[in-house]
Every structure is written in structure tokens, then in C-alpha cells.
Amino acid sequence: MSLLEDIRGRRVFSCVMGLGYVGLPLTxxxxxxxxxxxxxxxxxxxxxxxxxxxxxxxxxxxxxxKEALDTGRLELTGDPAILSQVQTVNICVPTPLSxxxxxxxxxxxxxxxxxxxxxxxxxxxxxxxxxxxxxxxxALLPALSQNGLRVGEDFYLAFSPERVDPGNPxxxxxxxxxxxxxxxxxxxxxxCALYANCIExxxxxxxxxxxxxxxxxxxxxxSVNIGLVNELARMCHSLGVDIWEVIEAAKTKxxxxxxxxxxxxxxGHCIPIDPVYLSWKARQVGFEAQFIKLxxxxxxxxxxFVVDLVVKALNDRGKALKGARVLLVGVAYKxxxxxxxxxxxxxxxxxLERLEARVSYHDPHVPRVEAGGERHxxxxxxxxxxxxxxxxVLLANHGELDLALIRARSDCIIDTRNAFxxxxxxxxxxxx
Ligand SMILES: NC(=O)c1ccc[n+]([C@@H]2O[C@H](COP(=O)([O-])OP(=O)(O)OC[C@H]3O[C@@H](n4cnc5c(N)ncnc54)[C@H](O)[C@@H]3O)[C@@H](O)[C@H]2O)c1
Numbered sequence: 227m228s229l230l231e232d233i234r235g236r237r238v239f240s241c242v243m244g245l246g247y248v249g250l251p252l253t254x255x256x257x258x259x260x261x262x263x264x265x266x267x268x269x270x271x272x273x274x275x276x277x278x279x280x281x282x283x284x285x286x287x288x289x290x291x292k293e294a295l296d297t298g299r300l301e302l303t304g305d306p307a308i309l310s311q312v313q314t315v316n317i318c319v320p321t322p323l324s325x326x327x328x329x330x331x332x333x334x335x336x337x338x339x340x341x342x343x344x345x346x347x348x349x350x351x352x353x354x355x356x357x358x359x360x361x362x363x364x365a366l367l368p369a370l371s372q373n374g375l376r377v378g379e380d381f382y383l384a385f386s387p388e389r390v391d392p393g394n395p396x397x398x399x400x401x402x403x404x405x406x407x408x409x410x411x412x413x414x415x416x417x418c419a420l421y422a423n424c425i426e427x428x429x430x431x432x433x434x435x436x437x438x439x440x441x442x443x444x445x446x447x448x449s450v451n452i453g454l455v456n457e458l459a460r461m462c463h464s465l466g467v468d469i470w471e472v473i474e475a476a477k478t479k480x481x482x483x484x485x486x487x488x489x490x491x492x493x494g495h496c497i498p499i500d501p502v503y504l505s506w507k508a509r510q511v512g513f514e515a516q517f518i519k520l521x522x523x524x525x526x527x528x529x530x531f532v533v534d535l536v537v538k539a540l541n542d543r544g545k546a547l548k549g550a551r552v553l554l555v556g557v558a559y560k561x562x563x564x565x566x567x568x569x570x571x572x573x574x575x576x577x578l579e580r581l582e583a584r585v586s587y588h589d590p591h592v593p594r595v596e597a598g599g600e601r602h603x604x605x606x607x608x609x610x611x612x613x614x615x616x617x618x619v620l621l622a623n624h625g626e627l628d629l630a631l632i633r634a635r636s637d638c639i640i641d642t643r644n645a646f647x648x649x650x651x652x653x654x655x656x657x658x
Pocket of ligand 1: 244246247249267320340355356389390391392495
């Protein structure tokens with residue numbers, strides 16, 4: 227029986243390496259597809275939580291984990307020895323930046339080392355971690371070939387970018403089209419078959435390099451367009467024009483325009499980091515990626531712009547920032563998620579503290595956060611906390627925030643997300 231037949235017959239035994247924002251939803255889709263699945267995760271607390279039917283990812287409910295466990299087809303382990311038994315492996319491990327700002331492929335390399343140690347013929351390996359074009363063929367292929375196995379014959383290798391959008395209620399792993407690029411046509415065919423049983427649309431491309439570049443185009447496109455609109459937001463401020471009203475009107479054009487919105491800066495594990503992977507790789511071939519550099523400079527300036535607004539708002543009230551109580555509302559990097567990785571809120575916090583403001587925060591999705599070398603707890607969003615604050619800064623506009631209460635109980639609000647759109651204008655809200 228070939229691997230392809232096993233996949234098509236849903237008899238395959240699959241492994242997902244790395245059960246984070248990307249790997250956990252994929253694991254559950256594979257279980258729903260009827261596969262026998264093992265989730266391999268190096269963090270023992272994550273393995274323990276899942277075994278008890280508890281999810282630590284906002285978009286995955288405890289019920290979904292329990293449902294998968296109840297099928298009897300989901301195992302969870304921290305032991306890479308399991309790799310010798312599985313037929314397919316999806317690598318969903320982190321790809322951060324190193325201290326020097328270069329791509330850090332150490333997690334991917336660690337995952338590949340575990341595979342090589344237990345490798346047997348007939349397996350499919352798919353890298354899903356975001357990375358620079360060429361990684362699959364330059365870094366994974368030589369390592370996976372060292373046991374004398376031939377790609378496309380003895381094993382299959384592909385890259386398939388994960389495009390999940392945490393906190394998005396409409397799009398999930400299942401209904402986001404899956405781009406797949408194999409090293410050989412046979413690799414593409416086998417990898418496409420694996421996804422076809424659980425993902426609605428599959429988009430094969432000619433190589434892993436193209437698939438890697440697709441993801442970086444998408445995220446660079448976002449980074450550059452957010453940079454453009456952030457620059458325009460600051461320009462509009464100087465011109466006395468409301469950028470939000472401009473965008474709403476521009477959006478009515480039925481073609482040739484896509485709305486992007488300004489904000490306090492870029493955050494999360496993707497948009498601030500992925501374009502850096504691309505510019506790093508471009509530099510290796512003597513190419514300077516100018517748009518990427520400019521956009522990251524403009525986006526990195528936004529937390530300071532937010533602080534400038536706080537200073538102005540306090541100044542209008544005859545107050546200094548030094549000693550002022552500033553409440554940050556929403557410290558996650560975007561609405562409706564609990565993820566604070568690279569969150570611009572932490573940069574705003576740091577800048578405010580440097581000027582000796584007294585900073586605290588409220589975030590319904592983030593019970594605790596580390597800022598300024600200390601751990602802080604989320605304060606309740608109540609009348610007392612709001613009235614105590616000299617300035618309230620709205621940074622991530624979570625759906626459950628009580629905007630009416632914020633507006634009623636504070637008279638100095640910095641709104642970086644146009645959250646108060648539709649509320650009457652009364653001079654207490656300073657928009658980005
Ligand atoms: N979070 C997103 O929205 C998103 C979207 C698209 C793509 N991506 C990309 O997907 C990749 C994973 O991102 P994430 O957000 O899921 O990361 P994450 O940190 O949430 O999860 C990765 C998991 O991999 C585990 N891990 C590390 N090395 C391992 C190993 N050798 N074996 C088993 N487990 C291992 C970690 O403990 C962690 O739990 C990254 O490359 C990221 O850029 C993320």
C-alpha cells in the first residue's frame with residue numbers, strides 16, 4: 227500500500243510537530259479528517275494541558291480538544307521517538323529572529339534533526355513555519371537526504387505556508403486555501419492529498435521556493451501597506467484631516483483599493499518578523515529590499531507617536547506626563563487575541579515609563595504581562611480605575627470592551643483604533 231493510497235483512504239498516521247497557534251488547529255483538522263494523529267510538542271505544560279482537554283490557544287476551545295481526544299485517534303507526546311512510526315510529519319515550530327535580527331532557524335533545524343534520527347523510507351515531510359525562500363531545498367533537503375534516501379522516491383518533501391489569522395471568526399485552517407509546493411511533482415501530489423481531506427481549497431505551485439515566497443509576499447504586502455497608512459495617519463494629523471474618514475470614503479471604490487488601517491505599531495509573530503526574513507535572504511544575493519526597510523521604520527515610529535498624543539492630551543489639561551496615571555486598554559497585539567508577542571503596547575508602556583508615567587493596563591484576554599522588568603496583572607475596567615487614570619489609551623479594540631463606560635468615566639482618551647467611531651464628538655477623545 228503506498229503512502230498516497232493510505233492518505234486517500236484516510237488510514238494515514240500523521241505527526242504534527244509544534245502545537246502552537248498553527249500546529250494545534252492543524253492537528254484537530256487532521257483528526258476530523260479521520261487520520262490517526264500524534265501531536266509532538268517539546269513544552270511539557272502544553273502536552274499536559276491538551277491531555278486534560280484544555281486549550282491554551284484563543285481560537286481553539288476546550289470542547290474541540292476533548293472531541294478530538296474522544297475519537298481515540300489523537301495522541302500527545304514530547305518524545306520524538308514517535309517519529310519512527312508516523313507516515314507524515316508537518317513541522318509547525320517557531321521561526322523567530324536572533325538577537326542580531328537575522329532569521330533563527332534553530333527550531334526548524336532541531337525538528338529536522340529529530341526526524342533524521344528516526345527516518346524511514348516512505349514518509350512525507352511538510353514545513354509550515356514561515357521562512358525565507360530556499361529554506362526547504364537548501365536547509366531541509368540535504369539533511370533529510372543524508373541517510374541515502376532519495377527525494378520524490380524514498381521520501382517526499384514540501385513547503386506549505388500556514389496563513390491562519392488568530393482571532394478571525396470567519397477564516398480558519400479549514401477554509402483558508404492551502405498553497406503547496408513540493409520538491410518534485412510527486413512530492414506536491416502527496417502533500418496536496420494530505421490536506422485535501424480536510425482543507426477546502428488546495429493551491430499547488432511549482433516549487434517550495436514559490437510557496438515560501440507566497441507567504442512572504444502576503445505578509446510584506448501587509449507590512450508595507452500598514453506602513454503607508456501609518457505615515458498617512460501622521461501626515462493627516464499635521465494637515466488636520468481625519469484619516470479614518472478618508473479610509474471609509476476611499477473604501478467605497480469598488481476596485482483598485484484595499485483598506486488598511488493605522489494603529490499603534492505592528493505586533494504578533496508574523497508581520498513584524500516575516501519581511502525581515504525576506505530582506506535578509508535578498509541581501510544574500512546582493513539585493514536591498516527598500517520598501518521593507520522603510521515600512522518597518524515607519525511602523526516602528528508609531529508607539530512614539532502614541533506617546534506624543536498622550537503628552538499633548540495631558541498638556542491640554544495642564545498636566546505633565548511625569549507622575550501621570552496612564553491606563554493602557556488592550557495590550558495584545560491585536561483585537562480579540564491574548565497574544566502579546568511583539569505587541570506595540572509594550573513599546574508604548576516602555577516609552578511612557580521612561581518619562582516616569584505610572585502605567586497600568588486592562589486586557590480581558592491577557593491576565594498578566596511582563597513590562598518594565600516587572601509582572602503586572604490586568605486591572606478591572608470599572609468606574610474607579612477609569613476615574614483614577616489621567617489618560618486612557620485604547621490600543622487593541624477587543625469586542626467585549628465596554629466603550630460606553632470608558633467614554634463616560636474618563637475625560638482624556640487616546641483612541642488608536644477608531645473604536646469611538648459613531649460616538650458623539652465631545653473633545654475628550656484624541657484619535658490617531
Ligand atoms: N501565529 C500565527 O498567526 C502564524 C500564522 C502563520 C504562520 N505562522 C508561522 O508558523 C510557525 C509557528 O508559529 P506559532 O505561532 O504556531 O508558534 P508557537 O510558538 O505558538 O508554537 C510553536 C510550538 O512549537 C514547539 N516546538 C519547538 N520546537 C519543537 C520541536 N523540535 N518539536 C516539537 N515541538 C516544538 C514550541 O514549544 C511551541 O509550542 C512560525 O514559523 C510562524 O511564523 C504563525
